[in-house]
Each structure stands twice: as structure tokens, then as C-alpha cells.
Amino acid sequence: MKEELQHKFYISTDKTKLDIRMIHGFLKDSYWAENIPLAIVEKAVQNSLCFGLYESNKQVGFARVITDYATSALLKDVFILEPYRGQGLGKWFVEFILEYPELQDVQRWLLGTKDAHGLYRRYGFKNLTEPERIMMRLNVHAYQH
Template sequence: MFTLIRDDGYQLSTDPDRIDLDRVHRWLSTDAYWALGRSRETVARAFAGSVPYGVYRDGGQVAVARVVTDRATFAWLCDVYVMPEERGRGLGTWLATAVRDHLAGLGVRRILLATHDAHEVYAKIGFTPVQPGRWMELDHRPVNPATGKEPTPAAPLTVEG
């Protein structure tokens, strides 16, 4: 397992037993545009098949990222989320940098990610736009025939607690 500690007390760990799946599910399914409505079972399966990166402070989880990887040549960085109360403290950049450096230590030379709104976070640590003439995809997500885009999920559920 991989662990880092910042001078201000934030801890980062890849220990899957530390991930608070209920909290992560709540974040992703109600506040992350790419995962609105995602079921708890899907979140659990996704994290079980990935390398989880959790950020903690005072015993509670405050951020998360997930990496799908062969741990040798390729990785996909996804589900990066910092809880709103913790934003503005550089945690997203610290988390992405730690993921990049940890994967580099494993020999992974290519990391991909997708974002609509955080390009500057990733550009700061070396990510660049993908070459459109080189990459292809197979995307089976449902598409709204009227717009040709992925449908907008229903309004997030209110979660108490």
C-alpha cells in the first residue's frame, strides 16, 4: 500500500479498507456530474476492481480517486472527488500528483482521464489534451436522440445524514 502525509495533517492512502464506500457513493451519485444516480452496488464493484486513493483528515474521508490499471503500462484516472467543504486547499492537485507519482513508480507510462471542468488541475501536473486522430472509443452509454449527447440524469436524491 501507498501512503503520504501532508504537513497540514491530510493523509493519502491506497488502503481499500479505509475507503468509506457509503460516503463515496453519496458524493458520486448526488454531486459528481459524471456519476449522478450511480448505484451503491456499481460504486462498490468499481472500487473493488480498481486502485483506490483516499484522502483523510481527522479520521474522516475528505476526497477520493480511483485508478483502473494493469499496474505495468496503462492507467485510467477516474472518480476524482473532493468534498465541497475541503475544496480550495490544493487537495485535488495533491491527489492527482500523488496518483501520477505512485503509478510512475510502478512503471506506468500512460495515464488517461476525462474531465469537463478541471483541465487546469491536471495541466499543472503534466496532462495534455489527447490527440484526436489517434484515440478511438467504444461508448455504450445511453444517448439522448434529441441532442446526441449522454442524457442529463434526474435531479440528485436528497441524502440525509
């Protein structure tokens, strides 16, 4: 399966290949980044390790990792465009990211998801075992300036 996907699709961390307008278009309509401004997407891409999933030169998926490359990583904004779902691309994409050589020292991975728990559980993600030790600060006005 992996070889078949790799013949038709490929993954790159080259930010110059990213289709920022497509990424923004998807994210601004997502439940986790609703109404995110283009400038914020551009800044997030600039300051993250980004992964693009491509068919030929067309980008069909995206993910980014916020990390120090040593102790922790936050997997963010993972998506595959609708017409490309159901082909195993999501599994291959997440596996590729988690096996990325520069991230092998990372001890603690985090992510947020509303509806893909099954996908991430197969890669060792679990519900927080000590939620009382994890805190969050939410700025609900961040995208309104």
C-alpha cells in the same frame, strides 16, 4: 505546503478505510456518475486501485485508478468534498497518485473532466493528440437494471 498538508491530512490506499456510503453519495450526484447505484460503486472500488484522502479518520476525498500497472491507467472519480476545497488538497492528491511507486511504469494515462483541465494540465495531461485513434462505447442503460 506539502508538509503542512501531510500534518493535517493523509492519503491511504487501504480499501478498508474507505467510506463507501460517502463516496456513493458524492458520485451519484456528480455529472460523470449521476445516479450510479451503490452496488456499482462497490464493484468499481473492489476492482480498482483506490486512494482515500483523510483528515484524522474522516474521509474527505477519493480517487481511483483502473490500471494494469504496466502500460495504461485511467484516473477516475477524483473529488474533494466541498468544505475541503481551496487548500491545495486536489493538487497534492493528484500528484501523490501520479507519483505512486507501483504506477511508475505506466506509459499512457487517461482521464475525463468537464471543468478541471487546468489542474490536470499542470501534471502533463493534454487534449487527445490523435482522437481518431481513441474510441468509446457508451451503455446508457447500464445503471437501469
